[in-house]
Amino acid sequence: MGIESAPKPHVAFLASPGIGHITPLFELATRLVTQHNFQVSFLVITNGPTPAQTKYLNSNSHPDVHIVDLPLIDVSGLVSNDMTPFVRLCIIAEESIRSLRSVLSGIDRPKLRAFVIDIFCTGVFEACKELSVPVYSFFTSSAALLAFSLYLPVLDTEVNYGSVGLPDPMEVPGCHSIRAWDLIDITHDFKSDDYKWFLHHVSRLTMATGIFVNSWEDLEPVALRALKHETYFLNVPTPPVYPIGPLTKRDESPDSGKQILAWLDKQPKESVLFVTHGSGGTLTSEQLTELAWGLELSQQRFILVVRKPSDCASAAFFNAGSETEDPETYLPDGFIKRTSQVGLVVSSWAPQMAVVSHPSTGAFLSHCGWNSTLECVKHGVPMIAWPMYAEQRMNATILSDEVGVAVKMPVVGDGGDTVVVGRKEIERVVRVVFEGGEGRKMRTRVNELKASGGVTLSRDGSSYEALARVADSWKMENGTGLGL
Structure with missing residues (x-):
């Protein structure tokens, strides 16, 4: 026996x-x-x-x-x-x-x-x-x-x-x-x-x-x-x-977001800005309009994950992944068509790990949730910090001022209130990350932490x-x- x-x-x-x-x-x-x-x-x-x-x-x-x-x-x-x-x-x-x-x-x-x-x-x-x-x-x-x-x-x-x-x-x-x-x-x-x-x-x-x-x-x-x-x-x-x-x-199934990944496969290395505000984050209608215009003015390749605007920054927290409405109904008229050669607009959800880890992804405009932050560091992707709610402002400050892997979008006014960031400022920050010396410095630092994160695990x-x-x-x- x-x-x-x-x-x-x-x-x-x-x-x-x-x-x-x-x-x-x-x-x-x-x-x-x-x-x-x-x-x-x-x-x-x-x-x-x-x-x-x-x-x-x-x-x-x-x-x-x-x-x-x-x-x-x-x-x-x-x-x-x-x-x-x-x-x-x-x-x-x-x-x-x-x-x-x-x-x-x-x-x-x-x-x-x-x-x-x-x-x-x-x-x-x-x-x-x-x-x-x-x-x-x-x-x-x-x-x-x-x-x-x-x-x-x-x-x-x-x-x-x-x-x-x-x-x-x-x-x-x-x-x-x-x-x-x-x-x-x-x-x-x-x-x-x-x-x-x-x-x-x-x-x-x-x-x-x-x-x-x-x-x-x-x-x-x-x-x-x-x-x-x-x-x-x-x-x-x-x-x-x-x-x-x-x-x-862990990396998502290759069946997740096939069209998104197929589009990424056609883009040059580290050329695409991935834009999403987390599983629950939403922008106001005015801010979403300015973001779209800023991306268009920057002439940078991008993937924009967009959901219906709301005055509540965490409006999608309890229904993450369920949005199905056509993004054209709340983006500037003609935006999707005008940017079709350089951008991809996705409704509500994208396979984030698969996008962040893709060789064509060069930066992440992130809400600075801690999960997303660690995913970026793990794959050596610098960030544009756009905090929304909870502890995200604190994360953004740590990442930009202490760790050196992000540049903050000025979404916080002098009195601490959330303010609307204009299209020209959005254009400027995007260009800083992809074209300037500050962006190269961030990329070097995040790749150092990528190696360190692999060793520690x-x-x-x-x-x-x-x-x-x-x-x-x-x-x-x-x-x-x-x-x-």
Whole structure:
């Protein structure tokens, strides 16, 4: 009789709604499976999945990654149309977690060694405490934002924030200073529900057994050094922080966006500007018009991913990938025809990884979401930073002022308000990236980080080893966890 092999150690994951939250957690789950011999239960909140999210999860299957749908919940009495997308996200996540204990009890796997969540699923802490399962937080944005988030509870209680607002510039212990209006936009109004929810979640980061962050030493040396050595973070006390980035979406299927890639194949090397504002970002009608004219005036080759204009910058967050309306209805008259020799206009969605990694792509006009940022760095593509919402202004400042891989589009006015960028300024910035010495300098720097990012994820690299140490500790946890 043969000896039955021991089951692979089991870890669970849960991300809050939205493709930008799900992607890095799913990539971490896959890395645990393929490189460290784990099995994973990847729990999915089923309220309002976007087409982009559904397509991504359905196309990235592995026999040891088990997708588990949480029960659909009725939130009709809790959410309303006048809520911001962020508040809706937090409420949906909070309510979905209520079913967690029964869901975990029904999973036919070995005992659970750990639970990995994103920052907006902190309700898991209580559920897993009852089950004696250690919970790790995966902070999917920058280490600089992680440092600010750990410092915010002190600001809220000790800096008289409610009366005078955030200090300007903001001085997070051990980190580069940053203008108050470049911080995550949720913190600009301390009375808002957005701020209250954000403070609620970041105040609970210290409850984690450890914190993964999607970054690495060469990209953010100052912030990571502060998190490890600065007296404030040692006294909080901050859980161990593990830089494990850059984790990005794997290359998409060659069947995704065939026409787009076929068009790119015909363009010269590093000649195309890829223009998109993320999975949820939208421009106003006036700004979209100016962007189109700016691209036309620049005479630069481009791919423009466009969606219906809105006065809300995050209007497409909950329906990413579902837009089907003809772009001609909201672009300048004749724009598509006039630029047909140099440009390609795409409605709503393009296979971003495939475009960014294509040899013909020379720069990315990006909203500066952290996932998109890491994808650009991974493939050596410099950026034009056009932040929209959330922490994107902060990312844009880091990328341009500290890292040196982006030039900022002046979308932020002197008082911190979002302003309309005119066509001539857009033309100028595009030319800077493709024709000037600043653009060449950015390209050199981003290629240095591309090489560094590859090394850190390879065996013996710092990010690989950071994850390996945690994975090995989970494998040794034979006496704890949820027996299932």
